Amino acid sequence: MLTLYGFGRVNSKVVGFTRDLRVLWALEELGLPYQVHGVDHPSGELRGDAFLRMNPFAQVPVLDDNGFVLTESAAILLYLAEKTGRLIPSELEGRAQVTRWCFAALSSVELPLSQLLMVDLLGASDPTGAQRRPGLVKYSERVLGALEDWLGSRAYLVGEAFTVADILMATVLREVRNAGVLEGFPKVSAYRVRCESRPAWQRTLDAYEQRLGVPAGSTR
Incomplete structure (x- = not known):
């Protein structure tokens, strides 16, 4: 067990x-x-x-x-x-791509998004939050733009199959679902909804x- x-x-x-x-x-x-x-x-x-x-x-x-x-x-x-x-391909190259996107979700995409989340959660109790937020929004938009381009016509990060990399990325994107930054990225937003619609x-x-x-x- x-x-x-x-x-x-x-x-x-x-x-x-x-x-x-x-x-x-x-x-x-x-x-x-x-x-x-x-x-x-x-x-x-x-x-x-x-x-x-x-x-x-x-x-x-x-x-x-x-x-x-x-x-x-x-x-x-x-x-x-x-x-x-x-939730992972059987061939070496496919597994490597899943690993790649796991790292990308946590080291590239989550870095600004998690900081933005904390600024919004702490609110007035963070004395520098209001000053830092615009820069974090800009940083977040840069990585979300890269993700928007990557998704293109892809259903998921590594082609058409849902993998553990998508679990990580979707949960990272949840961190800013109420922050307004996803609104300018329709493919990213649709991707998050697609992942979260799974039973x-x-x-x-x-x-x-x-x-x-x-x-x-x-x-x-």
């Missing part, structure tokens, strides 16, 4: 943006049996000795596959894809909202 350490309690401002969602989505897509160990972030459980032995960075998600422990959301997604032979994602959100005790539909 796979065990995923995800959030059981977390600051309400970040509900719907947490990175355990990426792995939960993959698990639902793959139909693997798993259980969720809900970690209590506000109580400091991530800083406890038991958790730090699994992840010294005190972060979720953490996957425990019958004693094999793995951290970092992209690494976990690639591991699950390789383990099952699904596995809907099941993921339903279970996530129930576990965190938030109103149904509030994370859409």
